[in-house]
Amino acid sequence: MSSATSPGRLSRGDRLFLTLVIGLPLLALLVFVxxxxxxxxxxxxxxWDGIDLSDIHWTGLENYAQIFTNYPPFWPxxxxxxxxxxxxxxxxxxxxIFLAYQLDRKIRFTxxxxxxxxxxxxxxxxxxxxxxxxxxxxDTGLLNxxxxxAGAGGHIDWLGNPDLNLWAVLxxxxxxxxxxxxxxxxxxxxxxxxxxREAAALDGAGGRQTFLKVIxxxxxxxxxxxxxxxxxxxxxxxxxxxxxxxxxxxxxxMELLSLLITDNIVGEAGxxxxxxxxxxxxxxxxxxxxxxxxxxxxxxxxx
Amino acid sequence: xxxxxxxxxxxxxxxxxxxxxxxxxxxxxTIGRHVLLGGIALLWLVPLLWAVYTSLRSYEDTASNGxxxxxxxxxxxxxxxAWTQSGMPHFFWNSVLITVPAVLGTLLFSAAVAFFxxxxxxxxxxxxxxxxxxxxxxxxQVLITPLYRLxxxxxxxxxxxxxxxxxxxxxxxxxIHIAYQCGFCTFVLSNYMxxxxxxxxxxAQVDGAPVWRQFFQIIxxxxxxxxxxxxxxxxxxxxxxxxxxxxxxxxGDKRPITSALANLQGAYFTNPNLIAAGALMTAIPTLLxxxxxxxxxxxxxxxxxxxx
Numbered sequence: 125m126s127s128a129t130s131p132g133r134l135s136r137g138d139r140l141f142l143t144l145v146i147g148l149p150l151l152a153l154l155v156f157v158x159x160x161x162x163x164x165x166x167x168x169x170x171x172w173d174g175i176d177l178s179d180i181h182w183t184g185l186e187n188y189a190q191i192f193t194n195y196p197p198f199w200p201x202x203x204x205x206x207x208x209x210x211x212x213x214x215x216x217x218x219x220x221i222f223l224a225y226q227l228d229r230k231i232r233f234t235x236x237x238x239x240x241x242x243x244x245x246x247x248x249x250x251x252x253x254x255x256x257x258x259x260x261x262x263d264t265g266l267l268n269x270x271x272x273x274a275g276a277g278g279h280i281d282w283l284g285n286p287d288l289n290l291w292a293v294l295x296x297x298x299x300x301x302x303x304x305x306x307x308x309x310x311x312x313x314x315x316x317x318x319x320x321r322e323a324a325a326l327d328g329a330g331g332r333q334t335f336l337k338v339i340x341x342x343x344x345x346x347x348x349x350x351x352x353x354x355x356x357x358x359x360x361x362x363x364x365x366x367x368x369x370x371x372x373x374x375x376x377x378m379e380l381l382s383l384l385i386t387d388n389i390v391g392e393a394g395x396x397x398x399x400x401x402x403x404x405x406x407x408x409x410x411x412x413x414x415x416x417x418x419x420x421x422x423x424x425x426x427x
Numbered sequence: 428x429x430x431x432x433x434x435x436x437x438x439x440x441x442x443x444x445x446x447x448x449x450x451x452x453x454x455x456x457t458i459g460r461h462v463l464l465g466g467i468a469l470l471w472l473v474p475l476l477w478a479v480y481t482s483l484r485s486y487e488d489t490a491s492n493g494x495x496x497x498x499x500x501x502x503x504x505x506x507x508x509a510w511t512q513s514g515m516p517h518f519f520w521n522s523v524l525i526t527v528p529a530v531l532g533t534l535l536f537s538a539a540v541a542f543f544x545x546x547x548x549x550x551x552x553x554x555x556x557x558x559x560x561x562x563x564x565x566x567x568q569v570l571i572t573p574l575y576r577l578x579x580x581x582x583x584x585x586x587x588x589x590x591x592x593x594x595x596x597x598x599x600x601x602x603i604h605i606a607y608q609c610g611f612c613t614f615v616l617s618n619y620m621x622x623x624x625x626x627x628x629x630x631a632q633v634d635g636a637p638v639w640r641q642f643f644q645i646i647x648x649x650x651x652x653x654x655x656x657x658x659x660x661x662x663x664x665x666x667x668x669x670x671x672x673x674x675x676x677x678x679g680d681k682r683p684i685t686s687a688l689a690n691l692q693g694a695y696f697t698n699p700n701l702i703a704a705g706a707l708m709t710a711i712p713t714l715l716x717x718x719x720x721x722x723x724x725x726x727x728x729x730x731x732x733x734x735x
Contacts, residue, residue: 137638145642300470404569
C-alpha cells in the first residue's frame with residue numbers, strides 16, 4: 125500500500141469529502157448494526173418482557189444457566205444446527221463445486237444449465253416454501269403421489285414427522301444452496317490464470333490431478349469465502365424452516381437456534397433476556413467463523 | 428461457443444481465449460457431460476415446473492381429480508385472479524419503493540467506503556474494512572430486539588412516515604438494508620478497486636482534479652462490472668428478504684410483496700392453485716434482474732472474489 129495517496133497531499137475540500145464519504149456509512153453501520161449487537165449482549169444478562177424499559181432486571185448469568193441446564197429445545201437445536209452444517213458442507217457444497225468445474229469447460233448450453241441450477245437462489249423464500257409445500261404435502265403432494273403413498277395407509281408426513289422433517293427441509297435448502305456455491309466457484313474458476321492449466325497439462329497432469337493439485341489450491345480465496353458462506357448459512361438457517369414449519373413456534377424435529385431466538389423475542393411471551401442470551405450464544409459461534417474468515421482474508425494485507 | 432476435446436494434452440478451457448476448434452466429431456465424454464448436466468438441470472427444475480403446472484390448472488379440476496393427474500383444463504385464470512383479488516400490484520409497488528432505494532443506497536455507500544479504504548493511506552483502514560465486513564456476517568436475530576426499540580425512538584416527519592416513527596415505515600426497512608448489506612458490497616468493491624491502477628487517480632490528482640471528481644468520474648465508471656454483479660445479488664436478497672418487514676413493519680399494507688404473500692397464503696389457503704400463481708408472479712422481478720444482468724454477473728464477481 126506504499127503507493128497509495130497519502131493524506132498529507134489532500135486539500136480541505138478533499139478532506140471534507142472523504143470525511144463525508146466514510147462518515148455517513150460508518151454512522152449507519154454503528155447505529156443500526158453494531159449498537160444493537162452490543163445492546164443484545166447487555167440484554168442477555170437481564171430479564172425483560174420487552175414492553176417497559178423500567179422492567180429490565182439484571183440477573184447476571186441466570187439466562188445462560190437456564191439455557192444450558194433447563195431449556196428442553198436448546199440441545200436439540202444445537203444438534204440440528206450441527207447436522208445442518210455437516211449436511212451442507214458434505215453434500216450441496218462439494219456438489220456445487222463439482223458443477224462449477226464441469227460448467228467451466230466451455231461446453232455448449234453452459235448458460236442454460238447454469239441458470240436452471242441457480243434459479244432457486246433467485247426465488248423468494250415464500251415461493252420456495254410454497255413449492256416444497258406442494259411437494260411434501262402428505263395428501264396431494266408430488267412426492268407421496270409418485271411414491272404411491274398418498275392414499276390411506278401409506279401416508280408419509282414429510283414435514284410433520286419429527287424424524288423426517290429436518291431432512292425434508294435440508295433437501296429444500298440444498299436445492300437453493302448448490303446454485304449459490306456453483307456461481308461463487310464458477311466466478312473463481314474464471315479468474316484462474318489459464319497458463320496454470322497449460323503448465324499442468326504440459327507436465328502431464330491428468331484432469332483430476334490438475335484440479336486437486338493446481339486449480340483447487342489456486343482458488344484459496346474463493347475456498348475461504350465458500351467455507352464462510354457454508355458455516356454462516358448453516359448457523360443462520362432460518363427462512364426455509366420458518367416457512368415450512370408454518371411460522372413462529374419451533375416444530376418438534378426442526379428446532380434451530382435462530383428459531384428459538386425468534387420464538388423468545390418475537391413471540392407473545394416476550395422473553396427478551398432469554399432470547400438475547402440465545403442470540404449471544406449464536407453470536408459467539410458466528411464470531412469464531414467470522415474471526416477465522418477475517419484473519420484468513422486480511423492477513424496478507426498486513427505485510 | 429466452441430467445443431473442446433476433453434483430453435489433458437489439449438488446451439482445455441483456456442480462460443478468455445477461445446481454444447481451437449476440435450473438428451466436427453464430438454468425443455463421447457462431451458456427450459456424457461451434457462447428459463449429466465442436462466439431467467441435473469432438469470432435476471433442479473422439477474419443483475419449479477410442478478408449481479407452474481399446478482398454477483395453470485383450475486381448482487375444480489385438481490379438487491376432483493387430485494394434483495397428480497392429467498389436466499382437464501389449462502389456463503391463466505389463477506394468475507389473473509391472484510393479480511386482481513389480493514392487491515398484488517400494491518405490494519409489488521411497495522417492494523419497488525423499498526428495493527430500488529435500498530440497492531442504490533447500498534452500492535453508493537459501500538463504493539464510498541471501499542474508495543476510502545482502498546485508495547488512501549489512512550491508519551485504521553483495515554480495521555474499518557473488517558468492521559464493515561463483520562457487520563454483514565452478524566445473524567439478524569442478534570440485532571432485532573434493540574433495533575426494534577431503536578426504531579420506536581427515532582421520529583420521522585409525517586410526510587415521510589404516517590407512524591411518525593422509523594418503526595412501521597419503509598424508510599426503516601431501507602435504512603437497515605443499507606446498513607446491513609453495506610459490509611458485503613464494501614468487501615467486494617474494495618477488492619475490485621485495488622485492481623484499478625493507482626496511476627489513474629494520481630494523474631488526475633496532479634491535474635488538479637478534486638477527490639470527489641476522481642470518485643464520481645473515474646472510479647465509479649470503472650467499477651461497472653462489479654456493480655452489475657452486486658446489483659443482481661443485492662436486488663435478489665433485498666427483494667426476497669422477509670425477516671425485517673416481519674419485525675419492523677406493523678401495518679400489513681406497507682409490507683413488500685414477499686412478506687405480504689404470507690398473508691395471501693393465509694387468506695386463500697384452500698386454493699393452492701391460486702397461491703402457486705401468486706407465488707410464481709412474485710419471482711418475476713428477480714428473474715428479470717438476473718436475466719438482464721446475467722452476462723456481467725459472473726465476470727463482476729470474478730474480480731471481487733478472488734483477487735483479494
